[in-house]
Amino acid sequence: MRATDIRNGETAAAVGALATPALLLDKDRLHRNLDRLSSRMAARGVVLRPHMKTAKSIDVAQCAYPSGPGPITVSTLAEAEYFAQHGFRDMTYAVGLAPHTAERAMRLRKAGVDLKVLLDSPEQAAMLGAAGRTAGVTPSAFIEIDCDGHRGGLTAEDSKLIAVAAAVADAGADLVGILTHAGESYGLCAPETLVAAAENERAVAVAAAERLRAAGHECPVISVGSTPTAHFAEDLTGVTEMRAGVYMFFDLVMHGVGVCTTDDIAVSVLATVIGTKPERGSILVDAGWMALSRDRGTAAQRVDQGYGLVCDVAGKIYPDLIVSQASQEHGILAIRPGSAHALPNLPIGAKVRILPNHACATASQHELYNVVSAGSDVIEARWPRMRGW
Amino acid sequence: MRATDIRNGETAAAVGALATPALLLDKDRLHRNLDRLSSRMAARGVVLRPHMKTAKSIDVAQCAYPSGPGPITVSTLAEAEYFAQHGFRDMTYAVGLAPHTAERAMRLRKAGVDLKVLLDSPEQAAMLGAAGRTAGVTPSAFIEIDCDGHRGGLTAEDSKLIAVAAAVADAGADLVGILTHAGESYGLCAPETLVAAAENERAVAVAAAERLRAAGHECPVISVGSTPTAHFAEDLTGVTEMRAGVYMFFDLVMHGVGVCTTDDIAVSVLATVIGTKPERGSILVDAGWMALSRDRGTAAQRVDQGYGLVCDVAGKIYPDLIVSQASQEHGILAIRPGSAHALPNLPIGAKVRILPNHACATASQHELYNVVSAGSDVIEARWPRMRGW
Numbered sequence: 001m002r003a004t005d006i007r008n009g010e011t012a013a014a015v016g017a018l019a020t021p022a023l024l025l026d027k028d029r030l031h032r033n034l035d036r037l038s039s040r041m042a043a044r045g046v047v048l049r050p051h052m053k054t055a056k057s058i059d060v061a062q063c064a065y066p067s068g069p070g071p072i073t074v075s076t077l078a079e080a081e082y083f084a085q086h087g088f089r090d091m092t093y094a095v096g097l098a099p100h101t102a103e104r105a106m107r108l109r110k111a112g113v114d115l116k117v118l119l120d121s122p123e124q125a126a127m128l129g130a131a132g133r134t135a136g137v138t139p140s141a142f143i144e145i146d147c148d149g150h151r152g153g154l155t156a157e158d159s160k161l162i163a164v165a166a167a168v169a170d171a172g173a174d175l176v177g178i179l180t181h182a183g184e185s186y187g188l189c190a191p192e193t194l195v196a197a198a199e200n201e202r203a204v205a206v207a208a209a210e211r212l213r214a215a216g217h218e219c220p221v222i223s224v225g226s227t228p229t230a231h232f233a234e235d236l237t238g239v240t241e242m243r244a245g246v247y248m249f250f251d252l253v254m255h256g257v258g259v260c261t262t263d264d265i266a267v268s269v270l271a272t273v274i275g276t277k278p279e280r281g282s283i284l285v286d287a288g289w290m291a292l293s294r295d296r297g298t299a300a301q302r303v304d305q306g307y308g309l310v311c312d313v314a315g316k317i318y319p320d321l322i323v324s325q326a327s328q329e330h331g332i333l334a335i336r337p338g339s340a341h342a343l344p345n346l347p348i349g350a351k352v353r354i355l356p357n358h359a360c361a362t363a364s365q366h367e368l369y370n371v372v373s374a375g376s377d378v379i380e381a382r383w384p385r386m387r388g389w
Numbered sequence: 390m391r392a393t394d395i396r397n398g399e400t401a402a403a404v405g406a407l408a409t410p411a412l413l414l415d416k417d418r419l420h421r422n423l424d425r426l427s428s429r430m431a432a433r434g435v436v437l438r439p440h441m442k443t444a445k446s447i448d449v450a451q452c453a454y455p456s457g458p459g460p461i462t463v464s465t466l467a468e469a470e471y472f473a474q475h476g477f478r479d480m481t482y483a484v485g486l487a488p489h490t491a492e493r494a495m496r497l498r499k500a501g502v503d504l505k506v507l508l509d510s511p512e513q514a515a516m517l518g519a520a521g522r523t524a525g526v527t528p529s530a531f532i533e534i535d536c537d538g539h540r541g542g543l544t545a546e547d548s549k550l551i552a553v554a555a556a557v558a559d560a561g562a563d564l565v566g567i568l569t570h571a572g573e574s575y576g577l578c579a580p581e582t583l584v585a586a587a588e589n590e591r592a593v594a595v596a597a598a599e600r601l602r603a604a605g606h607e608c609p610v611i612s613v614g615s616t617p618t619a620h621f622a623e624d625l626t627g628v629t630e631m632r633a634g635v636y637m638f639f640d641l642v643m644h645g646v647g648v649c650t651t652d653d654i655a656v657s658v659l660a661t662v663i664g665t666k667p668e669r670g671s672i673l674v675d676a677g678w679m680a681l682s683r684d685r686g687t688a689a690q691r692v693d694q695g696y697g698l699v700c701d702v703a704g705k706i707y708p709d710l711i712v713s714q715a716s717q718e719h720g721i722l723a724i725r726p727g728s729a730h731a732l733p734n735l736p737i738g739a740k741v742r743i744l745p746n747h748a749c750a751t752a753s754q755h756e757l758y759n760v761v762s763a764g765s766d767v768i769e770a771r772w773p774r775m776r777g778w
Contacts, residue, residue, distance in 0.1 A: 019489055021778060053717055075679075075718045095718045096663035096673060099738045100408055120664060123737050151719055152664045152673050183716065274485035275509060275541045284485060284541050290464075291778075294683035294750055327572065328442055328749055329464045329484050330540055348512050349488045360717055361683055364754075367777055388756050389410060389680075 015370070015377040016313060016351055020272040021291035023366035024353065025383070026315070027063070028374040029266035030248060034064050037230055037247050044236050049073050049092060049223070051245030054360045057369065058086040059383035060248065073243045077104050082386045084113045092116045092223070094179065094243065096144060096152050097124045106135035116176050120144040120154050122167035129171025139173035142223065143212075147204035148197070150183030156208035165217045177221030178212065180205045181243070185228040189258050189302065198233035201226070206238035231259050249359035252309060256301035262309065262317060267363055268353040269308070270370075271331065273346045282324070283333040283346050287354055289326040293361035307331060308354040313377070315353055318344050323354060404759070404766040405702060405740055409661040410680035412755035413742065414772070415704070416452070417763040418655035419637060423453050426619055426636050433625050438462050438481060438612070440634030443749045446758065447475040448772035449637065462632045466493050471775045473502045481505045481612070483568065483632065485533065485541050486513045495524035505565050509533040509543050511556035518560025528562035531612065532601075536593035537586070539572030545597035554606045566610030567601065569594045570632070574617040578647050578691065587622035590615070595627035620648045638748035641698060645690035651698065651706060656752055657742040658697070659759075660720065662735045671713070672722040672735055676743060678715040682750035696720060697743040702766070704742055707733050712743060
């Protein structure tokens with residue numbers, strides 16, 4: 001019932017009238033964030049391939065591509081199928097391949113979706129070849145490169161790199177290029193280290209591609225990306241494509257990294273005060289980890305934001321008021337330790353907005369976005385999110 | 390498509406054939422866990438009011454009540470509405486009241502659901518009275534008592550206690566009793582401290598009720614509960630009702646507390662190996678925090694289980710193999726630091742089962758339970774979960 005778009009005649013609701021907890025999306029901030037990175041990449045002649053794992057919403061994708069579908073990245077095949085249903089055709093599935101995903105991905109390819117997959121072993125290349133033959137399509141694959149020891153992929157110098165490329169060719173698949181992700185950049189905060197992480201990501205990717213090219217593999221695409229390195233990269237020579245996801249919404253972790261201000265954070269959780277304990281310096285709200293997620297990504301940063309930073313209903317931050325603890329449906333608001341600020345006087349029934357640590361995790365706890373404009377309390381639309389695998 | 394029950398003629402799938410990540414529910418363990426606490430409470434003459442916030446499934450509720458609906462606890466009004474649609478009538482909404490929830494709760498009451506609500510202030514009592522008058526029903530409320538400083542509620546000695554009861558009466562509502570939750574028990578692990586926490590929960594609840602009774606308020610129900618204290622309580626004199634939720638499934642946090650063995654944990658996440666890095670001692674699987682949740686509840690316990698403990702596809706634990714790191718759709722398996730065990734040889738495509746830190750959080754990341762029996766790899770049913778607020 002709540003998952004409807006209210007643009008078509010239905011009376012618009014006010015933010016203050018929403019049942020809580022509820023996810024709000026400030027579309028002015030969203031558009032500003034989208035424009036910031038797309039302008040940056042356009043100026044460098046690099047294709048931006050937004051990662052839809054954060055938003056998981058066709059409406060958000062249409063904000064990124066107002067003139068029609070463009071290249072996207074997905075984190076699950078359910079996302080690929082969802083965006084394909086909405087007309088997207090150029091996708092990269094940026095999670096390593098398994099037998100069942102190879103088959104499902106090739107069915108999408110058979111249906112006309114240019115879905116590129118990711119692998120880093122000859123075994124996966126063989127699985128992909130078999131799935132391609134079954135579906136009657138020519139697969140298209142990236143080799144995953146590990147630029148910072150973060151997760152998957154081969155290093156640029158790995159002795160297996162050329163063998164994997166050969167296995168892709170032997171499997172009858174096209175090697176579209178190499179793909180890497182500077183995931184370790186999320187742990188940084190000094191601009192010079194972020195610039196260095198971006199340069200490392202670029203240099204490793206280019207080195208891997210040059211090794212492949214020297215071995216006779218064409219390797220046309222060099223795909224890199226993470227929200228921090230996308231914004232801090234000074235030189236993208238050789239890079240053809242940038243991937244990023246959380247840049248659309250930003251969050252407190254990205255604020256701690258130094259990629260955005262709190263005024264750029266486009267998503268927040270609306271909550272209602274359900275208890276007050278001024279004698280203990282705490283206020284109880286109806287947003288716990290079910291609404292905020294269990295993400296504590298700022299715990300390792302210079303400023304620990306608890307489970308989120310608290311704003312008034314219009315979005316103005318209460319200085320040093322954070323969600324200090326969370327249980328399933330309860331959040332406890334308290335002033336950050338060491339702060340001289342006083343607990344605001346918020347009676348039962350008062351509404352607050354909570355900026356999340358990690359937009360990907362918080363948004364995934366909700367079925368839809370309640371879309372608002374800056375400075376307005378009207379819910380202009382409700383945009384559903386997809387989920388699952 | 391996956392949210393169907395496969396009991397009615399559809400061919401049963403095998404665990405190994407499931408698309409991953411997927412949530413598995415071992416119904417033999419579920420029934421054993423349900424029986425354990427219901428027998429314990431029946432022997433003590435205490436009503437068990439299971440908290441449905443963990444399972445959020447009518448099929449699981451029907452396992453708890455095979456002969457028809459009984460008393461339940463809910464954490465959201467969406468849960469209350471869902472279980473009401475499935476015939477449940479006796480419910481306690483165990484989250485503090487706000488104006489919008491008071492109205493919605495009274496609409497349910499008007500529809501014939503004996504929904505009891507929770508409050509700890511005269512303001513909430515007044516809101517409840519207004520909502521009751523609007524709906525044309527007599528509200529029924531618990532006063533929340535704080536037994537251990539965990540979250541909400543008044544202490545048993547709070548000078549406001551009698552005033553809140555008077556406000557409930559003035560609002561034209563029935564005071565059904567007092568309710569408390571020993572939430573701090575989740576942080577314990579020594580049996581004697583758990584017994585003491587249960588006794589404290591009981592004693593505080595009884596003391597609060599006695600104060601109310603001495604002031605002329607009948608206060609028939611004394612409702613206590615948390616999974617640890619429900620299992621460790623030695624004396625429940627005066628208590629009329631026990632609430633618990635995670636006991637149905639158990640999890641690694643409850644194992645760390647000492648309430649269950651790993652063989653009692655009824656839910657697990659099936660995952661597929663998508664990369665191997667034996668030279669680094671790690672294995673990559675397709676279950677990240679989206680499938681496991683960001684819950685790190687064991688981090689504060691004696692044994693840190695990372696994001697989960699890894700078993701083979703039949704459920705046998707790989708000694709000391711944990712999910713050491715998680716990103717959105719990637720989990721990294723590694724042997725626990727300091728262990729002498731070797732990394733198992735798991736090729737790409739191999740399946741594993743991951744026991745979760747926190748069943749409430751992990752299950753909430755999934756749309757349905759794939760139901761299995763111990764020792765069988767047949768998916769016997771698919772039970773949908775409800776979500777939202």
